[in-house]
Amino acid sequence: MLVLSPVYNSYASGSGKTGRMMLGSMKHRIPMWALAGFVVMSFWAVYFLATTRIPSRPNPIAGTLARLSCPIMLASFYFRFPVGMFWSFLANAATYALVGLIVESLRQKLHIGK
Numbered sequence: 001m002l003v004l005s006p007v008y009n010s011y012a013s014g015s016g017k018t019g020r021m022m023l024g025s026m027k028h029r030i031p032m033w034a035l036a037g038f039v040v041m042s043f044w045a046v047y048f049l050a051t052t053r054i055p056s057r058p059n060p061i062a063g064t065l066a067r068l069s070c071p072i073m074l075a076s077f078y079f080r081f082p083v084g085m086f087w088s089f090l091a092n093a094a095t096y097a098l099v100g101l102i103v104e105s106l107r108q109k110l111h112i113g114k
Contacts, residue, residue, distance in 0.1 A: 026104050026108065029100060029104050030097055030100050030101055030104060031097070032100070033096045033097050033099060033100025033101075033103075033104075034093045034094070034096055034097035034100065035093070036096055036100075037092045037093040037094075037095060037096025037097065038089055038092065038093045038096075040069050040070060040092065040096070041070055041088055041089050041092040041093070042089070044066045044069070044070055044073070045085065045088070045089075047062065047066075048062075048066070070088070070092050071091075071092065071095045072087075072088050072091040072092055072095065073088070076088075
């Protein structure tokens, strides 16, 4: 027998299989958002390591796009504190997971994608 948790009951609408599919899909989408954040940060790390020389500044367009797509780079740039590569990947993945949680919660509340 399947044991129902409070999280399952809050998201389940209708009969059992529909509710399980809705919760299961959200459980899979949040890590996908985190993976997307990790991939975005990986792209920018490879790009900047390959194209930027140590004494020069990065391309202004690429730097702006990186700051917009990686919130930790934006915070690091404007508040002037250094962030290591490991923490950049972790913070960006966590930020994207948080954004994904908000988007997926709103999506379920508004029933978008039926």
